[in-house]
Amino acid sequence: MLTETAIENGSSEHLFARTARQKRSVGSHALTASIELMGSPMLFPRNAEIYGEKEPADYLYKVVSGIVRTYRVLIDGRRQIGAFYLPGDLFGLEIGKEHTCSAEAVRDSKVLVIKRSSVVSHAAWDNEVGRQLWELAGRELERAQNHILLLVKTAPERVACFLLEMAERIQSSGELELPMSRQDIADYLGLTIETVSRMLARLEDASAIDVPSSKRIVLRNRTILKRMSA
Amino acid sequence: MLTETAIENGSSEHLFARTARQKRSVGSHALTASIELMGSPMLFPRNAEIYGEKEPADYLYKVVSGIVRTYRVLIDGRRQIGAFYLPGDLFGLEIGKEHTCSAEAVRDSKVLVIKRSSVVSHAAWDNEVGRQLWELAGRELERAQNHILLLVKTAPERVACFLLEMAERIQSSGELELPMSRQDIADYLGLTIETVSRMLARLEDASAIDVPSSKRIVLRNRTILKRMSA
DNA sequence: CGACCATTTGATATGGATCAAGCGATGTGG
């Protein structure tokens, strides 16, 4: 009734295999492709809210340009940033009816927005899309697990991890341009801005990095960074 | 081609809707039911490893009795417990090929084990199972997000949260019987055993709880606990 | 140039970790 060989784009075994009779989508990015086609571009200025916690989660989003943060706040105002989303990243997928985090543009950002219901129905006739939704959820879970591990590390370790993570994701040529403020970094790492600043200074003293300007970071010695990151 | 009305067991809209032509499973717990039927029971003594990080994730597990912890360790030995699984809970589901955490029995435990591949093929012919896998992944993600938020709270807040969470899950009559050691609690909360102990003493002083013996906790005043929990 | 906001740097405070006993329960061998 079903071929279980869903191994086509190198990424190994998948939970949602593809049936022979189901329509095969063109590329290996069926989900992404359909969002490109069917999504409406929206512009969000710096610090604008994209959605709020507890609001109905009727849309799925893809960052085109800029950067987005998701976060939750405790009653006394402490804010925890759960993730940063960079161009190409999908976000806003929820299991239940409502968003569990708020989302804001960190800087002026362009975002593609697509109705959840249309993705859902698309997933029903193209299992490839369903599988990619599954993988998306899986990546989110993995990210959250890594974040938990990050939050039990010491301050210098957290900052070193953060730089390595960002360098990997932003893929810059030698110099890393941080798109977010110190406050955002601090709220992501569970530290204060002063501590983040001091740890950067310490990393600079250890000649692991250079900080020519506050948002520009040169990773001078990744070996040291990696050693300090756990 | 597809009915998008997948609202049948009260739990609202779902990403994986059920097609009219697809076989409808009997109960609302198709996944759980198939694990009951097809899973093999295994006994794990206290502290036995169920699986290790990086091992191939070929099985899905369901706790029958006892309690299971998943965790990761940093190179220097710091251990972070990601979750506790109680009777009825499923665990061990991964997106990729390998486990991202290790799992151990906290106490002597009976666990049902089922081949991942058989769940996968089952999910392919019964969308209900696929949907429940999806919900399972979603609950894991939500749990991880809550854990992140927990880890930015103060020590007394973390302990209060922990007690409330456990009381809700263990569903005891007035008295809560903690099935895990102080070390486990500490590693779950990102604290030391001494701090956990002191925070319990402090909650007792505040007459939020009673601690007749080290593992027995009476929640005397949940209002205070809730107030202290964030 | 001047006001404002983000960041750094310095001085001090403090929450939780660490180090060190003490204590109570559990189990073992005599």
Next chain:
DNA sequence: CCACATCGCTTGATCCATATCAAATGGTCG
């Protein structure tokens, strides 16, 4: 059945990493 070792937990004393408070500096935009 008891003496004693062991283990998990609590309690106390001290230390230290990071927060907090307070300026000083720098960068940006009018």
